[in-house]
Amino acid sequence: MLLWALLILPPVLAGTCCVARSARRVLLLASVGGAGWAALAGATASAAYASGPLFAARGWLYLDALSAYHLAVLGLVFGASSVYAWGYFQGELADGTLSLRSARRFGALWFGSAAAMTAVLLSNNLGLMWVGIEATTLLTAFLICVHVTPLSLEAMWKYLVVCSVGVAFAFVGTLLVAASAQRLGLDASEMLLWTRLRESAALLAPGPMKLAFLFLLVGYGTKAGLAPLHSWLPDAHSQAPAPVSALFSGFMLNTALYCLMRYLPLVEGATGGTGWGGGLLVVFGILSILLAAVFIVFQQDGKRLLAYHSVEHIGIIALGLGLGGIGTFAALWHTLNHAVCKALAFFSVGRLGQMYGTHDLGRMAGAMRRSPVWGIGFFGGVLALIGVAPFAIFMSEFQILRAAAAAHAFVALTLFLLGAGIVFVGALRHAMTSAWGEEVCEPKLQPGGVADAVLVFGALALLLLLGLWMPGPLRTALEQAALIVGGRP
Amino acid sequence: MNDGAGPDAVLALLIITDLLLLGSSRLRSCITITALQGVVVSLLPVLLHGAEGAVRPWILTGGSMILKGAVFPWLLLRVLRESGVRREVEPFVGHTLSVVAGVAALMFSIWVGTQLNLPGPVAPNQTLMVPAGLATLLIGLFLIVSRRTAVTQVLGYIVVENGIYTVGVTLVGGVPMLVELGVLMDVFVAVFIMSIAAYHISREFDHIDVDQLNQLRG
Amino acid sequence: MGLFLIAMSLVALGGLGALLLGRSDRWASACGAGGAVAGCALGLVPAFRALLGAPVESLRLAWSIPGGAFVVALDAVSGLFLVPTLFLSLLAAIYGTEYLRGFRGAKSLGAAWCCFDFLVVSMGLVLVAKNGILFLLAWETMALASFFLVTFEREKAAVREAGWIYLVATHLGTACLLAMFVLLADAAGSFDFDDLGRVAAAAPALAGLAFVLAVIGFGTKAGFMPLHVWLPEAHPAAPSHVSAVMSGVMIKTGIYGLVRLLVLLGPPPAWWGWLLLVIGVTSGVLGVLFALAQHDLKRLLAYHSVENIGIIALGLGLGTLGVASGMPALAVLGYGGGLLHVINHALFKGLLFLGAGSVLHETGTREIDRLGGLLRRMPWTGTCFLVGAAAIAGLPPLNGFVSEFLIYLAAFGSLAGAEGQVMSQIPGLVAIGTLALIGGLATACFTKAFGIVFLGEPRSADAALAKEGGPAMRLPMVLLATACVGAGLFPVAAVFALTPALLLVVRQPKAVVTAVLAGAADPLRMIAIGAALLLMIVAFLTILRRLLLAGRSVEETGTWDCGYARPTARMQYTASSFAQPLTELFGLVLRTRTRLVPPKGFFPHRAALETDTPDAFSELLFRPAFAGIERALDRLRALQQGRIQVYVLYIVLTLIALMVWKLG
């Protein structure tokens, strides 16, 4: 029942957005509805923990610990972004650059993408899961150019083509999975049900399953932004409005990784748990970390900087998943930490960007003096992102290091430390200039509401808390989820 | 009808259309060729699984025929008219060379086909179907990579889709209806949005040469 | 233990209070400083008890972080490092209240005090943590807090640069520590120190790797020579009371880490000792040489920290060799000297930085060549600084001499080994030569520092207008100076206080250790007697002179400048010219840059000579390395060059590559 509600609510809201009378109302609806839906998502997730996996629609909708955890994270990010969007668009409402038409489009697509991501999380059928992913691509494409500009069009085109092509591979992968499941003799309606496949993963035909995983890795990897498939990511993130960027890198990337998490136990089962799939994930993870590091060192554009940070952290999560053991646990934990942290950073840089009329970090110099709240948000966010203790990301990355040592993947361990080190060196310098440097241009300041302070300091406090103390429920949740992916916490 | 001839014809047509696509530079004819290929591919479900007398294959065939044969060409021709571009000028890879590449792709996919012994309802006389599908897929990608105009890239995407469709239908007998339709839906929306985007692009830049969309870098 | 934790939480509360009271700088300072003072004072009690060998109190609480556990224990080694830490922090807090007064309104003092208090807390936690994850957490918090303190005046580009270098250096150091702990813990299956020790004893190769990583990681914090580059940048940038804490005790946490690891890892092989010895020699000699070439007072002091860390490393190296080669005397005296020097350096370096702070506070410049004649204007500061200077130069009857004396004893002792084995006696030889050279150069450096800054005539208006700081700045300096003298006059007590800690480190039976220490105690007693004799003679001569001069003419005139009629302050010898012969001599290492604008014509209106001595390692090693890496990375940026076709190509190639790799 809850599951249906989760799926139905967003389209309804989207519809109402399309008929709302004024841009203002649309935004109000977006933020309130978003928050409400987030609450619902949270409730559902906790219900799933309380009473085991939830099924609906003859087992086609399915919510277990793993998806519930992701659902909760989605709720967190989506809710926060919706609330933030209200404040974000105030300026544009005031000077009327946000037409009713584009406001409606924003509202509709905003909830549309929520629906799509939920569909991915809820669908037990791997085919539908793919449909959901492709849908997120198509729905979010126009979110990038809420304001149609040459650059945003370019970004959107790249996003559209690259992701569609990539995700198409994922479909080939899905088909191959189905092919390798032929011998199970399941009938059509059950053929792609994940629960079924997981039960009898050992019986899947290894050959096709391997090929399938390659296709899936490339396909969903493109969507998740694993290097070298990440090329669309910095463009899309830098051109989209801040709330969208936050949603993108806070959670949309993770939906794609979530799909891989679903497939990992299948391929491991089929190949006899020799870590065949994990090895691939480790390789991609390390590649992403290193490549992101390269671009972070030279990045002058605040949003692109954060985008490459997403590549890095997605890489870290993939690394954790690939290493298995405590690594899986840490990767899932890192998902949450990264989501919170990245949302915070995008919120801040978005507002600062509006004030300064640019995302060039050099021109934002001295932001912390001009706009303390968002300045602190940005600086704190970046510090947390580059793994400064006692923020949570330090802890989850440390756990992933443990996993590397436990798996005796010493090369990976070294490269991970190296990449993280380069990122640290590069990002810190940018952040310090933009936060503390001498002003080069005069921002047009915006009145800061209480909500802003709550968003920023709430997020920072949360990161600090998670770094120092892990609540019991969270830990059990992570352990259950990790168990599903196949790691032993 | 015997279930050997039909598929073989499809197979042949598939490969021929691929090579034609690689060879021709006039966008209009590219669109028509792609449409033709779409129609051909759409026949597969009926040819392979139609015998079971289920209604499912017919629906699929119908649906995808309408989309690929009519809707897509219409959308793309509209973009073409808007932009006023006639032919693909100086692609990154010359047309003759492209054809050679196409053949190479075919070879590669046959090799891959031999690498994995696929189970599934593949009658012995259709072992070439999967490689052909893969080849189509690769050729579609090749189009995207080697051509300049947005239209060709959309075409490439459609061709990729055709390839996947071929592989899918050949490999997996019974993917649930809902999934099939969902996929079809997605493809439709994708092409739809792409052509809208291309439309916007030609408005904004008054060209559809995606190669010139390289402001975002680094 | 409980008492200690209460003290620390008191400090933390003070910090939070300061942050919350941020609106009013007055109250924020009061709260922050008050918390620090009260907490440190309270914490000193258990710290002293532990130092004097009270039974180890430990506490273990479950912690929800995987692998982590809140394990803290207060043993003698912790106590040994805690005592100076808390003592100096306490005094620095008092000092800071007045030092920062000038920034009221301009800066958020609440935040600054919060960082200071958390720096203290994290140092305390680092010194008692007995679980790897807890240790690392405290370690990183310490780095972050001190980073924000270093960048206190963050509107200055130079300060930001310094802060960046500092955080980067300490982070790269931490990376090594992360690797070390992870590797050890993986073998041990737990992050608790006790377990780490056990596994290391079992696997020598792993232990060796861990030790090297530790030397890099902890050495970065401590300022071992090639890794010291952040020190001369960060310490001058920080507010002076913070510099005092950082240079006096924070960098000692690096030494603590090494010592703790040596305790954990079990009997060390000889090469560890050699490694430490070499590090000690390079850091010691080069440190003091670079200090000699500086003319920024705080930078000079920072380089002296490197030098003293070198001396400590020398002591530890000798001690390790002693343990490795089973020479108890060498072990006890080496470690003893090193550890005692940890405390002594905390005392006099803290004192010197506070003194430099007062000078900066009153004159607004750290440039030695713009100062002079301050002893008349700031008698308290000047006198205390003199005590510190004499102490750091290792002169009797002050504390610096005592610890160096112990290390000398160790070195001489190692010479007295069996005939023929030259190799086993090289360390002693090296140590003696190094210490002697360091001693001489340090004397040169501090006669310069004290002489030019506090003596002669003021070289600038700033210096001429300087006046003594307030009581809150004087009291800490006086206390520290007294401590320096006291530890120098009563060395025996100081040495015996080390016994419990040494028992942990040198792993020799108590009888042996006490015997060696007793052996060292007799000379120390005699030294005390000698000191007393010295002071008696001084007193006698002073009285004698008074008697002699009684009733005779005592006049005041200008300095006799060899007949030159009108000497001006600008004709005085400057710091640079004072050190020039030495810097010239060691020019090969120092590579001092000189820019000379020679006087021209018969009536030259302008002539100038500038010299500066940048850090050789950052100039020749780190900058080029970073630049090289940057160039290399720059080439890779071509990957993201904006063509969608290429992006799609990446995808295809990846897929094909994967197929060929995994299926071919």
Add this chain to the structure above:
Amino acid sequence: MNWTVVIPPAAGLLLAPLLFGVINRTKALFAGRHGQPLLQPYFDLGKLLRKGATYSRTTTWVFRAGPIVGLSATATALALTPMGGLPAPVRFSGDVLLFAYLLCLARFFTVIAALDTGSSFEGMGASREVLFSALAEPALLLSLAAVARETRTLSLSGMVGSVSAGTWLSQGPALALVAVALGVVLLAENARIPVDDPTTHLELTMIHEVMLLDHGGPDLAFALYGAMLKLWVLGALLVGLAVPVRSGNPLVGAGAFLGGMVVLAMLIGVVESSMARLRLLRVPKLLVGATALAVLALILILG
């Protein structure tokens, strides 16, 4: 503790100026002059002690403390020095170090006292002083270390006591090297030719003398007396090692020792009248050379 122990320091305090007298006489002899009376240094000190004092306005208490601390430190060092057969009143394992560092303390205060005047000449002298002493320090300690290694003791009295003719036979070369090194250190520490020329009249070339430019009256007396004691102390050490007469009879020992001291003084005189002062840049080479000799000696003994 019988009364004999106070003989050496007492002798030092009494006879130190005499060395200067001897040196001056020797130089006069070589110059073919009649020269000042042997006791002239005593007269000078006496005269200075009777004078009043003049202090520069620039100076502070440091300036007044300089000579006193310098003299006291040297005097304390004197209490550590054995002479002839007789051990020092204050002796313990490790007094070598106290000895060296007391000389260091004396120098420290002389230097800052010089800097206190703010005169560039005294600054120059101070700068050279610290340069040379910094280089002399390792030479001194390493040569002492060599002796300590040979005699297995860390107290000056012990070393001097146990260096005998036999030792010279067994470790002759090493001890010779040590003696040379110590000799150089002695010349440098006491600002004699070839390192410094105490009798020059050009302040620019002075080292030790120039630091005393502003001192007068009792202060100057203390400073000079300190210098004399320093020469005596180091000389006593050198002689004690170089003239190992170890008969039971204290008189013989004392005689040999005093003879040695006189010879040393005359040697210094000879050197001063036969050699010219080295160029300042050469001096470091000399001192480093001395250090090298000391190290060599140590190696020889270790081997």
